[in-house]
Every structure is written in structure tokens, then in C-alpha cells.
Amino acid sequence: MLEFSDMRVVTVGLLTLFLLGVIPARTSLLAQKRSVWDGVYTAEQAARGERSFSRSCGGCHRDDASGGDDSEPPLRGQNFTPNWEDASIAGLYDFIATNMPRNKPGSLPLPECVDIVAFLLKLNGMPPGQTELPTDMKILSAIQFTAARPK
Numbered sequence: 001m002l003e004f005s006d007m008r009v010v011t012v013g014l015l016t017l018f019l020l021g022v023i024p025a026r027t028s029l030l031a032q033k034r035s036v037w038d039g040v041y042t043a044e045q046a047a048r049g050e051r052s053f054s055r056s057c058g059g060c061h062r063d064d065a066s067g068g069d070d071s072e073p074p075l076r077g078q079n080f081t082p083n084w085e086d087a088s089i090a091g092l093y094d095f096i097a098t099n100m101p102r103n104k105p106g107s108l109p110l111p112e113c114v115d116i117v118a119f120l121l122k123l124n125g126m127p128p129g130q131t132e133l134p135t136d137m138k139i140l141s142a143i144q145f146t147a148a149r150p151k
């Protein structure tokens with residue numbers, strides 16, 4: 001027969017295992033590392049982003065983001081992706097939200113900024129998925145930007 005004190009040791013032991021095992025497992029699920037190749041935006045969101053982009057950004061960067069006549073840089077391809085290589089897309093989102101449009105920085109609502117990020121991912125060949133990109137910096141920080149499609 002187990003004494004009462006033995007039972008307590010067992011209970012505390014089980015509780016410790018639970019705390020060590022289960023809680024970190026949940027935390028790592030929330031902060032799971034993903035890349036832009038994992039389907040991190042939806043097609044619908046990118047379509048919204050395209051409309052916002054053409055309204056607020058296309059005048060300088062062109063609607064297809066190929067770059068403007070007045071040395072506004074392209075936002076697609078080899079003159080763009082190396083600038084963000086291995087950064088999280090929180091950086092790109094934050095840059096846009098803070099610095100763009102150049103003539104009226106910080107004027108765009110945050111949901112529009114994140115829709116535009118989705119559109120830029122699409123333009124750079126990254127695939128859509130089932131869930132929209134949120135404006136949550138913690139989640140955006142866990143999504144890595146990399147130009148090359150993983151093998």
C-alpha cells in the first residue's frame with residue numbers, strides 16, 4: 001500500500017512532468033518557425049493587397065511593383081528580395097507601416113499594410129495558403145523571409 005506521503009511524491013512528480021513536457025510543447029507550437037513558402041497568406045488577402053497597393057504605392061513603384069521612373073525601387077525579384085533575406089516579415093511589415101507611402105509615411109491602416117505584404121509575397125512567387133497574415137508582430141516575427149523555394 002502507498003502511504004499518503006508517497007502519493008504526494010507521485011502527484012508532484014506527475015505535475016512536474018506535465019509542466020516540463022506539456023507546457024513547453026504548447027509554447028513552441030504557438031511560436032512555431034515558418035517561412036514565406038509555407039502558405040502564410042490567402043489569395044483573397046493578396047487580391048485586397050493588390051488594390052491597396054495600386055491605390056497607395058503604384059504611383060511610385062508601379063502597380064506591378066517593377067519600380068518607378070524616379071528611382072523608386074522594384075519590390076519584386078533580385079533587386080528586392082536580397083534586402084530582406086533571412087529577416088522575418090515583421091521587418092518588412094513594420095518598414096511599410098512606418099515609412100511608406102514615402103509622401104505620407106504611416107498613413108495606411110495596419111490591416112492594409114499586412115494585405116500589401118501578402119501581395120508582395122505573391123508577386124515574389126510565394127504561394128497562398130488557408131490563413132491570412134495577421135497584424136500580430138509576434139506571429140509575423142516567426143515567419144522567415146527567404147527568396148529561394150525550399151527543396
Ligand code: HEC
Pocket residue numbers: 053056057058059060061071072073074075079080083095096099100101102103108116
Ligand atoms: C512617393 C513615392 C512612393 C510611394 C507612394 C511609395 N513608395 Fe515605397 N519607396 C519609395 C522610395 C523613393 C523608396 C527608396 C528609398 C526609401 O527606402 O525610402 C521606397 C522604398 C520602399 C521599400 C523598400 C524597398 C527595398 O528594397 O527594401 C518598400 C518595401 C516600399 N517602398 C514599399 C512601399 C509600399 C508598400 C507603398 C504603399 C503603401 C509605397 N512603398 C509607397 C517611394 C515611394
